Amino acid sequence: xxxxxxxxxxxxxxxxxxxxxxxxxxxxxxxxxxxxxxxxxxxxxxxxxxxxxxxxxxxxxxxxxxxxxxxxxxxxxxxxxxxxxxxxxxxxxxxxxxxxxxxxxxxxxxxxxxxxxxxxxxxxxxxxxxxxxxxxxxxxxxxxxxxxxxxxxxxxxxxxxxxxxxxxxxxxxxxxxxxxxxxxxxxxxxxxxxxxxxxxxxx
Amino acid sequence: xxxxxxxxxxxxxxxxxxxxxxxxxxxxxxxxxxxxxxxxxxxxxxxxxxxxxxxxxxxxxxxxxxxxxxxxxxxxxxxxxxxxxxxxxxxxxxxxxxxxxxxxxxxxxxxxxxxxxxxxxxxxxxxxxxxxxxxxxxxxxxxxxxxxxxxxxxxxxxxxxxxxxxxxxxxxxxxxxxxxxxxxxxxxxxxxxxxxxxxxxxx
Amino acid sequence: xxxxxxxxxxxxxxxxxxxxxxxxxxxxxxxxxxxxxxxxxxxxxxxxxxxxxxxxxxxxxxxxxxxxxxxxxxxxxxxxxxxxxxxxxxxxxxxxxxxxxxxxxxxxxxxxxxxxxxxxxxxxxxxxxxxxxxxxxxxxxxxxxxxxxxxxxxxxxxxxxxxxxxxxxxxxxxxxxxxxxxxxxxxxxxxxxxxxxxxxxxx
Amino acid sequence: xxxxxxxxxxxxxxxxxxxxxxxxxxxxxxxxxxxxxxxxxxxxxxxxxxxxxxxxxxxxxxxxxxxxxxxxxxxxxxxxxxxxxxxxxxxxxxxxxxxxxxxxxxxxxxxxxxxxxxxxxxxxxxxxxxxxxxxxxxxxxxxxxxxxxxxxxxxxxxxxxxxxxxxxxxxxxxxxxxxxxxxxxxxxxxxxxxxxxxxxxxx
DNA sequence: TATGAATGAGATTTCATTCAT
DNA sequence: AATGAATGAAATCTCATTCAT
Numbered sequence: 007x008x009x010x011x012x013x014x015x016x017x018x019x020x021x022x023x024x025x026x027x028x029x030x031x032x033x034x035x036x037x038x039x040x041x042x043x044x045x046x047x048x049x050x051x052x053x054x055x056x057x058x059x060x061x062x063x064x065x066x067x068x069x070x071x072x073x074x075x076x077x078x079x080x081x082x083x084x085x086x087x088x089x090x091x092x093x094x095x096x097x098x099x100x101x102x103x104x105x106x107x108x109x110x111x112x113x114x115x116x117x118x119x120x121x122x123x124x125x126x127x128x129x130x131x132x133x134x135x136x137x138x139x140x141x142x143x144x145x146x147x148x149x150x151x152x153x154x155x156x157x158x159x160x161x162x163x164x165x166x167x168x169x170x171x172x173x174x175x176x177x178x179x180x181x182x183x184x185x186x187x188x189x190x191x192x193x194x195x196x197x198x199x200x201x202x203x204x205x206x207x208x209x
Numbered sequence: 210x211x212x213x214x215x216x217x218x219x220x221x222x223x224x225x226x227x228x229x230x231x232x233x234x235x236x237x238x239x240x241x242x243x244x245x246x247x248x249x250x251x252x253x254x255x256x257x258x259x260x261x262x263x264x265x266x267x268x269x270x271x272x273x274x275x276x277x278x279x280x281x282x283x284x285x286x287x288x289x290x291x292x293x294x295x296x297x298x299x300x301x302x303x304x305x306x307x308x309x310x311x312x313x314x315x316x317x318x319x320x321x322x323x324x325x326x327x328x329x330x331x332x333x334x335x336x337x338x339x340x341x342x343x344x345x346x347x348x349x350x351x352x353x354x355x356x357x358x359x360x361x362x363x364x365x366x367x368x369x370x371x372x373x374x375x376x377x378x379x380x381x382x383x384x385x386x387x388x389x390x391x392x393x394x395x396x397x398x399x400x401x402x403x404x405x406x407x408x409x410x411x412x
Numbered sequence: 413x414x415x416x417x418x419x420x421x422x423x424x425x426x427x428x429x430x431x432x433x434x435x436x437x438x439x440x441x442x443x444x445x446x447x448x449x450x451x452x453x454x455x456x457x458x459x460x461x462x463x464x465x466x467x468x469x470x471x472x473x474x475x476x477x478x479x480x481x482x483x484x485x486x487x488x489x490x491x492x493x494x495x496x497x498x499x500x501x502x503x504x505x506x507x508x509x510x511x512x513x514x515x516x517x518x519x520x521x522x523x524x525x526x527x528x529x530x531x532x533x534x535x536x537x538x539x540x541x542x543x544x545x546x547x548x549x550x551x552x553x554x555x556x557x558x559x560x561x562x563x564x565x566x567x568x569x570x571x572x573x574x575x576x577x578x579x580x581x582x583x584x585x586x587x588x589x590x591x592x593x594x595x596x597x598x599x600x601x602x603x604x605x606x607x608x609x610x611x612x613x614x615x
Numbered sequence: 616x617x618x619x620x621x622x623x624x625x626x627x628x629x630x631x632x633x634x635x636x637x638x639x640x641x642x643x644x645x646x647x648x649x650x651x652x653x654x655x656x657x658x659x660x661x662x663x664x665x666x667x668x669x670x671x672x673x674x675x676x677x678x679x680x681x682x683x684x685x686x687x688x689x690x691x692x693x694x695x696x697x698x699x700x701x702x703x704x705x706x707x708x709x710x711x712x713x714x715x716x717x718x719x720x721x722x723x724x725x726x727x728x729x730x731x732x733x734x735x736x737x738x739x740x741x742x743x744x745x746x747x748x749x750x751x752x753x754x755x756x757x758x759x760x761x762x763x764x765x766x767x768x769x770x771x772x773x774x775x776x777x778x779x780x781x782x783x784x785x786x787x788x789x790x791x792x793x794x795x796x797x798x799x800x801x802x803x804x805x806x807x808x809x810x811x812x813x814x815x816x817x818x
Numbered sequence: 819t820a821t822g823a824a825t826g827a828g829a830t831t832t833c834a835t836t837c838a839t
Numbered sequence: 840a841a842t843g844a845a846t847g848a849a850a851t852c853t854c855a856t857t858c859a860t
Contacts, residue, residue: 014819035238038854049821054856172379183376183399217844241829252846257831420823441644444850455825460852578791582781589782589802598792626841647833658842663835 018056020046022070025063030112034064034120068120071113073138075103080144092152093201097194100170108178108186118175155206162204166197221259223249225273228266233315237267237323271323274316278306279344295355296404300397303373311381311389321378358409365407369400424462426452428476431469436518440470440526474526477519479544481509486550498558499607503600506576514584514592524581561612568610572603627665629655631679634672639721643673643729677729680722682747684712689753701761702810706803709779717787717795727784764815771813775806 024046028037039060043050057063079102083095090098107114149159156162173193177186227249231240242263246253260266282305286298293301310317352362359365376396380389430452434443445466449456463469485508489501496504513520555565562568579599583592633655637646648669652659666672688711692704699707716723758768765771782802786795 017820039856040854043822050823050855051821051857052819055819059855168383169385172383172385176376180371182372183396220845242831243829253830253848254832254846255844258844262830423824445852446850456827456851457825457853458823461823465851574789575791578785578789582785586777586781588778589798589805595792602792648835649833652843659834659844660836660842661840664840668834 017048017052020048021053021056022063022067026067029064029067030116034060064120068117070138071117073141075106076141077139078106079103080139092154093198095148096201097197100197104170104174104186107174111179114175114178118171156204157206158204162200165200169196220251220255223251224256224259225266225270229270232267232270233319237263267323271320274320276342276344278309280342281309282306283342283347295357296401298351299404300400303397303400307373307377307389310377314382317378317381321374359407360409361407365403368403372399423454423458426454427459427462428469428473432473435470435473436522440466470526474523476544477523479547481512482547483545484512485509486545498560499604501554502607503603506600506603510576510580510592513580517585520581520584524577562610563612564610568606571606575602626657626661629657630662630665631672631676635676638673638676639725643669673729677726679747680726682750684715685750686748687715688712689748701763702807704757705810706806709803709806713779713783713795716783720788723784723787727780765813766815767813771809774809778805
């Protein structure tokens with residue numbers, strides 16, 4: 007990206023895109039803020055208008071990339087003709103996300119190395135990009151409209167996300183201990199189990 | 210070993226122990242070489258007599274710690290009364306190592322974050338510590354004495370190690386997707402499969 | 413030039429002046445970058461905004477000082493009433509420069525020890541200081557306006573400069589084998605010879 | 616040179632030879648004592664048994680190399696059948712030395728860059744190598760046997776040496792302002808003049 | 819908002835010199 | 840005499856952060 011006269015939103019996006027690219031290419035440790043601003047075509051000080059430090063932009067990136075995964079999944083869900091049962095909707099989203107990561111292994115690596123529940127939670131609630139959807143609200147809406155009542159929906163979400171994060175890395179990148187397609191049945195089974203075990207008696 | 214050599218070895222070990230402790234406590238990024246030498250009680254220049262930089266000592270540590278895991282496992286194997294079949298010996302070693310990591314989760318984390326095949330291979334062949342065993346030789350001896358012939362024994366070792374590295378992290382630390390004890394049967398099955406699929410017709 | 417640019421230029425000049433003074437006083441080897449920044453009253457990092465290392469500032473200084481010599485000579489040439497013949501202009505400039513060096517032996521020593529054709533060529537083409545004149549352009553203009561055509565004007569310049577550099581050091585500093593005034597006739601003769609031998613048939 | 620068990624004299628020579636080679640190849644600044652001892656195949660501490668520091672070995676080298684030049688010249692002088700007149704002997708020695716330097720330009724460069732009267736005087740009086748001749752004694756003997764009396768023979772020697780040092784560098788290396796053969800008549804004339812002007816009335 | 823020069827703490831690294839063996 | 844591990848002062852260089860414009 008050249009040293010164009012970028013407007014505010016463009017500057018922020020330029021910084022995020024550049025940082026993502028550099029983080030992926032050289033790693034976070036070897037990426038300096040100077041690298042980022044030089045490649046983004048903005049001034050050093052501008053970085054600090056949008057981000058606290060390198061780890062802030064890293065977290066926002068994780069949020070943003072995770073949000074994009076969710077958005078795409080939810081958009082896809084919407085286009086389907088017949089409405090699904092609640093569990094099937096969740097599984098559909100999970101499956102869609104896993105397939106995206108399977109086809110973008112660099113992204114998987116970035117998210118796996120840098121994802122933590124705290125960062126992720128943030129991603130869901132406070133979107134890093136203006137256009138990012140508020141996934142947490144969507145999740146809660148979906149829960150509410152599911153016709154069921156769940157205890158600790160946040161913990162339930164945590165369990166599911168950690169389970170996915172922990173179990174897909176090796177199968178997707180290394181096909182070990184099995185490839186991702188072989189893992190899916192067991193994984194989705196477990197997710198369904200978690201969902202069901204959190205169902206409360208309908209009020 | 211003379212007094213001088215002893216002192217020299219102590220300096221080196223002091224640096225390694227201190228570095229390991231600091232890496233585990235504060236992370237590699239936040240550990241400086243000054244931190245290491247100050248805590249180890251040696252001069253700054255001394256660090257550079259033994260290590261190229263922070264990443265060199267990190268790699269040597271990974272090597273050393275991995276070597277210790279192997280040594281303990283092999284020592285344990287030797288104490289057993291009845292000689293095992295070849296596959297059973299391998300499984301015994303793997304199981305011993307996994308149990309060690311299960312009981313030292315910080316070490317697991319350190320090794321998992323920093324282990325790569327290149328570093329590990331080095332650990333096996335060129336021991337970082339004088340007393341470290343040459344695991345690769347032992348492995349090759351074990352192969353030779355197994356009564357079988359194997360094609361690509363190095364690739365076979367690679368597959369097994371990567372499989373273990375990739376699959377035990379999450380089960381040990383998070384019990385996800387299952388706990389390590391539940392994973393073991395499937396994992397050992399797979400290892401036996403790898404071993405058998407590399408057997409050549411007996412010469 | 414804005415206040416900021418002015419300040420910037422002052423910082424750079426302060427570093428150059430301080431470095432020159434320290435190089436002359438203590439020699440380059442015994443001058444550290446810390447010495448330079450402390451005496452120049454700027455922060456250590458500032459040094460690296462303007463110069464790559466000690467040898468970079470040394471080269472820029474050689475350039476700058478050489479450029480000043482040329483500028484003064486050319487200014488002096490301009491003030492003369494009658495326009496000279498081309499060879500006489502060159503001789504006038506050379507003579508002016510030699511007289512400057514004769515009266516500033518420390519500068520002669522600095523330049524002689526550190527001048528190389530590569531550095532000098534750079535001085536001529538890419539001025540180190542904003543106000544430094546582009547001597548190479550002036551030389552080429554002078555050539556063009558001389559009414560003659562020269563083959564290899566760059567090589568011709570090289571020969572003349574090397575000849576001067578090589579031959580004036582000892583006469584100026586030690587009056588050996590003769591003093592500079594005694595050397596001048598032979599030297600200028602040789603320069604005239606070089607100029608003439610590079611003349612091409614007038615187009 | 617390998618890490619042989621060198622006797623004392625060999626170690627010293629090894630250090631001198633190695634240092635000379637490294638000084639010529641990389642320059643004195645970029646040659647470290649570690650470089651020297653590593654290449655010489657001796658221990659660090661051994662260096663300090665023979666030399667005070669890098670500049671001490673540099674000076675001793677200058678002395679030694681200068682001494683070799685003299686020795687060869689004096690040896691050559693001895694082989695001549697007819698005894699020369701005093702001035703002719705001096706000229707013969709000077710001429711012999713100049714021819715050696717003309718055929719070893721690297722040595723000329725090393726000596727020119729590093730020769731100073733103090734160092735050189737030392738070379739003449741206190742030989743750096745056991746086998747080095749005491750040139751100063753030979754010079755004084757030659758004077759004594761010349762049949763003439765000279766005032767300030769040391770100053771006379773100084774003048775001659777400085778004159779030679781100052782004037783041969785550029786002609787030998789660059790043929791500027793003239794080549795060394797062309798310079799010789801004038802140079803030897805001047806030397807003869809110096810010798811004659813220092814003659815006192817025969818006592 | 820945006821800039822980017824300036825900062826300076828602190829990290830890395832070098833290397834001459836010492837000294838116990 | 841010889842060694843070479845150890846030293847640590849001092850040098851180089853980096854880079855996140857600030858702030859005047």
